[in-house]
Amino acid sequence: MSSIQEQFSIFKKFNFERKPVGIKFLLNKPDGIEKLDKSLTFCQMFKEAQDRSPFYAAKDNFACMGPILLGMREPEPIALSGQIGASDGIYKEARANRRIYQHIPKLERDTVRYVAFSPVEKSPFDPDVVIFTANPGQAEILLRALCYSTGKILTTKTTPAVMCAWLFVYPFVSGESNFSITGLGFGMKARKVLPEGLILISIPYDLLPMMIENLKDMDWVLPAYSVGENEIGEYFKNAAGEIWKEYENG
């Protein structure tokens, strides 16, 4: 096991039904990884990576908005003017759809020519972003691990269309975590990429070490979660009483 795979081994404890995927944005072709042999959307590539060995994708592999977000080509006026979202019925008029392009994160033109994907447990590279597909219980633990030592407020950002920009590119360019819910974004819902109700959590490389460290240190299932519905009031009352007692004797 490489040091990268060892670093991520804690995630195996979750027994995710769908594997966490690492993504790397590259200027030059990666060595020792095969090229994807078909054309897919960005969100489909992420799904594809959950079930196979590492691969990389180039401009000709990307369908949909991927090449625009990655800075591989300029957006067409049809997209930028908001015609597509209106045509799909997501937006009432093109003017509403065009507003989102002021906010959608993109990479600088021609700075990324290849994107590598791998399940983190097999990852031959140190990923720029790791994306988890979690049920709500697993997501609660992962998100709590982001806050455990930091007190971080969790902020999410997304748009009904082009959700891939917020899942894959936004954490990379901003250094912020993000999460979204399957079934809320148009493209993934229409393409039936994943069933509804899963939480997609994107973590940029610079937050991963802290998150992993916190997962090692914290209780995954908090004691309060195992207390029955009828006893929880008493549990909170007792805990508050203990804290007050310490304070008064402090």
Next chain:
Amino acid sequence: MIPLRTDLSIFRKFNFEYAPVGIKYLISKPEGMEQLDKTMALCEMVSEVQQRGTPFYITKENENCGGRMTLGMEDPSPIAESGQVGMKYGIFQEPRANGKMNKQAPRNSTGTVNYAVFATLDKLTFEPDLMIFIATFSQAEIMLRAASYSTGEIWSSKVSMVGACAWLFTYPYQSGNINYIPTGMTFGMKARKIYPEGLISLSIPYNWIPIIAENLNQMEWVLPSYTDTREEFLARSEKAMMELAQEFMNP
């Protein structure tokens, strides 16, 4: 309280399992309404009014968690503010993390909200300051899309692992922004088992309610692409793109 003027009837079409709840914050006691006759956490009060079906109001005496602080009914205690509580429950490594989070949590100025009124949609007689919806993912998708349909609004949510009430009850009221939080993600609501996992709590402030209601009246709730097979969707997309390109080439 200003009587309800906004037409909220469109929200009945969802057949929500949990009735939408309207909330009003008041400095003075509301007339013609009963006070809640027990104490509980703020996050439980939405569920309480859904179960009772009759509106009620609360004062700080009815609230036994952090809700009265975020609403502005009482000053936070040094114990809460310093972050002792979150460490005690194992949510945070040290009080400093919890304390940092507390500093960022929105709260109304003390004394500015002395009463909060809760009523389910069918008993709502006043213009709510915010409405809370407990929705399935499909219902939440329609509600959120309704917010963006005419506006292009970005969907953004904010939450902390503890004190989620601040983000559901105060943040939308203060900021005018919609907020949404999946159930099962935050400490108090999860520990109290208020709602099952796999739902979304949507908090909609008053400024967004008419926009969403109007857009729900106009837009398609289930987009054709959602009922297509994968192949039908790809064919639909290709056809739409070709039509758009043709229009573009022949302006």
